[in-house]
Amino acid sequence: MGYKVVVAGATGNVGREMLNILAEREFPVDEIAVLASRRSLGTEVSFGDKTLKTQDLATFDFTGWDMALFAIGSDATKEYAPKAAAAGCVVIDNSSLYRYDPDVPLVVPEVNADAVLGYSKKNIIANPNCSTAQMVVALKPLHDRAKIKRVVVSTYQSVSGSGKEGMDELWDQTKSVYNPVTEVPPKKYPKQIAFNVIPHIDVFMEDGSTKEEWKMVAETKKIVDPSIKVTATCVRVPVFVGHAEAINIETEDFLDEDEARDILREAPGIMVVDKREDGGYVTPVECVGDFATFISRIRQDATIENGLNFWCVSDNLRKGAALNAVQIAEVLGQKVLKKG
Numbered sequence: 001m002g003y004k005v006v007v008a009g010a011t012g013n014v015g016r017e018m019l020n021i022l023a024e025r026e027f028p029v030d031e032i033a034v035l036a037s038r039r040s041l042g043t044e045v046s047f048g049d050k051t052l053k054t055q056d057l058a059t060f061d062f063t064g065w066d067m068a069l070f071a072i073g074s075d076a077t078k079e080y081a082p083k084a085a086a087a088g089c090v091v092i093d094n095s096s097l098y099r100y101d102p103d104v105p106l107v108v109p110e111v112n113a114d115a116v117l118g119y120s121k122k123n124i125i126a127n128p129n130c131s132t133a134q135m136v137v138a139l140k141p142l143h144d145r146a147k148i149k150r151v152v153v154s155t156y157q158s159v160s161g162s163g164k165e166g167m168d169e170l171w172d173q174t175k176s177v178y179n180p181v182t183e184v185p186p187k188k189y190p191k192q193i194a195f196n197v198i199p200h201i202d203v204f205m206e207d208g209s210t211k212e213e214w215k216m217v218a219e220t221k222k223i224v225d226p227s228i229k230v231t232a233t234c235v236r237v238p239v240f241v242g243h244a245e246a247i248n249i250e251t252e253d254f255l256d257e258d259e260a261r262d263i264l265r266e267a268p269g270i271m272v273v274d275k276r277e278d279g280g281y282v283t284p285v286e287c288v289g290d291f292a293t294f295i296s297r298i299r300q301d302a303t304i305e306n307g308l309n310f311w312c313v314s315d316n317l318r319k320g321a322a323l324n325a326v327q328i329a330e331v332l333g334q335k336v337l338k339k340g
């Protein structure tokens, strides 16, 4: 016997990827419902070798469904997640709405799988921000060995991180640079994204940081360890899929770069590709469609006593969203619901 699974936001970037990953990982599904807004009623989406028609989330009855994987943005989540949860369906949510709620676990299975057990207070489990998810997978094993005191991270985030509209804007603007007849002014982003980089993701906070940067700080503390200090600069780059991060860590105990490389090689969810030669590292286009978080360029930071630098790349629609959500569903199944 398998699960009755709902995918809400099935026409979006993350929703489509969740369907792909449920099929790829042969998640034990007995019945599946795909939902989106009324605008998309009847739109066809793929699930393995099947084609499914989307239903309207607004009129869907969650009674009798085991779990619902949500990827519909915070506003719609606010309206529909409590309804699904009240009907007894466990919500695994990709939006930021519940991430900082003390009664909702924020889970990256390689790091804090047991936190899933805290789902029952609200019947909701939160998935972290894409840039946090890939970073904490790498931080956790290093923290366990040498206790990380401080992290300095700069991100290079792809446009798929801001949904279908972000991808369309990069595509259309890139074409318009070659064919200036059709001007494509910035709409989704505050400045031109084609052939440019923008040091601004999400809204500005009072202290001058952005909400995306704040999320990396708050979520790392909730998932890994509240004592870790994080400072982040988040940058949108003209890449379609795949986030990259330059990460610097300062640890309590000395950690040699070779030992760090060995630890990361053994760590779940990580692939180390670190050859000190031309092309001996991973770039975003190479990580697309993969489950792993790739680590390259591991090296000592000689400017402090106990410091390391490394490069971290992952498919933001997978580990940063859809894969992590499906992994949470797997843990929920194994530890709690126990079907399949």
Ligand SMILES: NC(=O)c1ccc[n+]([C@@H]2O[C@H](COP(=O)([O-])OP(=O)(O)OC[C@H]3O[C@@H](n4cnc5c(N)ncnc54)[C@H](OP(=O)(O)O)[C@@H]3O)[C@@H](O)[C@H]2O)c1
Pocket: 008, 009, 010, 011, 012, 013, 014, 015, 035, 036, 037, 038, 039, 040, 057, 058, 070, 071, 072, 073, 074, 076, 094, 095, 096, 128, 129, 130, 160, 161, 162, 163, 164, 165, 316, 317, 320, 321
């Ligand atoms: N992209 C990433 O890397 C990433 C990473 C982590 C978390 N997330 C989060 O995942 C969520 C979805 O992101 P995305 O990139 O997949 O966005 P997207 O490509 O723009 O897709 C949005 C999806 O939500 C549906 N939707 C929007 N408003 C709705 C409503 N009122 N009722 C029902 N369905 C509604 C859309 O349906 P229609 O097609 O009918 O409009 C569509 O299926 C967001 O909360 C985002 O913050 C994204």
